[in-house]
Amino acid sequence: MHPNHDQPTYSDNDIQNAGQPPEPKPLAPTPVVHDYLHPIQDKPKHAYHPKRMMIVLSSIVAVSLIAVAIMLIYALSPTQQNKKTNGSDQSNKSTPQKDALTAKQTVKNVAVYFKGQEKPKSPITRPVMAPGKAFYTVIPDVPPLVGIAGPVSADKSDMQLESILKAMDYDKFAKKVREDGANNTNYLADLTRDDVICQVQVIKQKDVNAEHWTELRCLDMGTYAEYAETQQPLAALYTPLTASSVQYGFVGKPMTKPSQTDGYTHAELPVSTVIDNTMTSSNRLALFYQSPDKLWRYFTDRDSNLTVECEQYDTPNLKTAYANETCRRVKTGASETIIPPKKR
Structure with a gap:
């Protein structure tokens, strides 16, 4: 037979793809249309809210305080205290102690x-x-x-x-x-x-x-304690000791003698400031007197080599307590006798 020139011819690809739908033709790109009347809005930014921030911070602080409180309660619990006590007892046991000595x-x-x-x-x-x-x-x-x-x-x-x-x-x-x-x-x-x-x-x-x-x-040390007990009643009345932070020391036991006025008694106690475990003076005396009511009172300090200035006997009670004692005038240095006040 002669070939029919009117029939279509097919390639190998046509034969392989026979029966399959034809591939779609690509669409033309959609033209971009700018809407200048309705511009695109930017994404909204996060706004700062002070009240909300304060609430967050307050919550954080509250949680922290609660945590601290729980830790304190735990630390102060009897169990923990017992542990600390036991630990300190063990440390004390490991520290050598001085044997008692005399x-x-x-x-x-x-x-x-x-x-x-x-x-x-x-x-x-x-x-x-x-x-x-x-x-x-x-x-x-x-x-x-x-x-x-x-x-x-x-x-x-x-x-x-x-x-x-x-x-x-x-x-x-x-x-x-x-x-x-x-x-x-x-x-x-x-x-x-x-x-x-x-x-x-x-x-x-x-x-x-x-x-x-x-x-x-x-x-x-027991001997020092005995002497200190004899000094205590007068030391408690010594104004410089109770009125300042300076340290004072007293020497020996109080020396007492009867006043020339009935019912009164005098006492003297050597005293000195103490610096670096050293007495700084050796000739200072603290003067006290006891009245008929049996109460002791502090009078003044004096140099052991000098008498008290007459000007210091400025009350009837002092003149009575130290009647007929010798005093010294500040301006002249002359010695005088203390005259007791006249009885009414």
């Missing part, structure tokens, strides 16, 4: 190394604050002392002093050197514990080859 035992311990055969000749000069007192006490008396003393050759003096100090250090005494003994001068040191107060002193002569007088003197 002045007598202290001297006995030192006597192993120091063979002095005599007794101390000088009192302890250090002021000591007895338990429960607001003032210092100095005991000027030698008899209450417990000690050991004696001469030591100059060439062995340093070695002897060192052995005494080592024995005191072994018994856990705190040392404060007051005079270092350099250049052939005297040596003086305070040695203190809560229960015993001591001083060690080495007195040297001008002759460098002469013997050194060496002594250890001690007192129990």
